[in-house]
Amino acid sequence: MPSNIEIKAILRNRVRAEATAAQLSDTGPEVIHQEDIFFHCNGARLKLRILGPDRGELIRYERPDVADTRCSRYVIARTPDPHVLLEILTKTLGRTGVVKKTRTLYLVGQTRVHLDQVQDLGDFLELEVVLRPEQSEREGKNIADALLSTFGIDQRQLIGEAYLDLLARRADPAEKF
Numbered sequence: 001m002p003s004n005i006e007i008k009a010i011l012r013n014r015v016r017a018e019a020t021a022a023q024l025s026d027t028g029p030e031v032i033h034q035e036d037i038f039f040h041c042n043g044a045r046l047k048l049r050i051l052g053p054d055r056g057e058l059i060r061y062e063r064p065d066v067a068d069t070r071c072s073r074y075v076i077a078r079t080p081d082p083h084v085l086l087e088i089l090t091k092t093l094g095r096t097g098v099v100k101k102t103r104t105l106y107l108v109g110q111t112r113v114h115l116d117q118v119q120d121l122g123d124f125l126e127l128e129v130v131l132r133p134e135q136s137e138r139e140g141k142n143i144a145d146a147l148l149s150t151f152g153i154d155q156r157q158l159i160g161e162a163y164l165d166l167l168a169r170r171a172d173p174a175e176k177f
Contacts, residue, residue, distance in 0.1 A: 003073045004128045005140030006063060007148060009157040011123040014115060020151050021106040021113050028106035029115075035100050037086060038164050039093040045162065046093070048086055056082025058089075067160040069141040072128075099163045111143060118163050120170065125151060 011017055022029070035050045041060065049057045056079045063072035079085050100119040105112060114126040127147055129140040159166070 001073045001075055002130075003071055003137075004130045005069050005137060005144050006072045006126065006128050007069045007144050008124055008126045008159050009148070009153045010159060011115065011125045012157065013152075014117075014123045017115055017125055017151055018104070021104075021108070021115065024108045024147075024150070025106040025113070026108065028104075030105045032103045032105060033101075034103055035098065036164075037089075037098050038096045039089050040096055041093070045164075046089075048082060048089060050082045050086070053083070054080050056080075056085065058085060065160045065162070065165070067155075067158040069144045070160075071137050071140075097164045097168060099167065101163070108147065109143070111147060113147070116163075118166075121163060121166055124159075124163075125153060 018029075032051065036047045037050070039046045039048070044060050044062045046058070046060050049059060051057070058077045058079060059074060061072050061074035064070050102117045104115040104117075106115075107113070110130050110132065112128040112130065114124075114128070116124045116126055118124060127144050129143045131137070131140050161169070
């Protein structure tokens with residue numbers, strides 16, 4: 001199963017982050033509108049990412065919810081029929097939530113730098129260091145940590161939860177984001 005090293009942070013200065021990403025990037029930016037629909041799944045997360053009427057990805061992933069660099073193991077199946085797949089999954093498994101975001105993607109070496117504008121949450125930086133088969137998790141974490149430093153992200157900005165969890169917590173009047 002493929003894996004990457006991920007970290008997510010609240011983005012306090014998007015303009016500065018975009019300038020940093022553009023300076024470091026090998027390509028980009030690519031702006032991607034995403035709607036992620038999550039389904040009940042034991043032991044992992046399962047989401048259908050709708051990228052357009054004829055383009056989607058079913059993604060199953062496992063990762064700890066910690067506010068630090070962490071390993072994520074995933075598998076992706078692409079589909080030209082995301083809405084049919086959505087209907088099947090909804091009827092079969094039931095939805096747990098929806099996350100809508102505009103993702104600005106930059107590639108920096110083997111790292112996918114995401115500047116995410118998440119509906120009802122705000123701006124975030126997410127790094128995904130795509131590990132090569134011969135690379136250790138430690139190597140990936142070192143790459144992610146160096147990039148966090150370059151972007152000026154401090155420990156207080158790091159978050160462990162998925163956007164879905166943040167949205168659920170925000171909807172609970174007893175919780176504050």
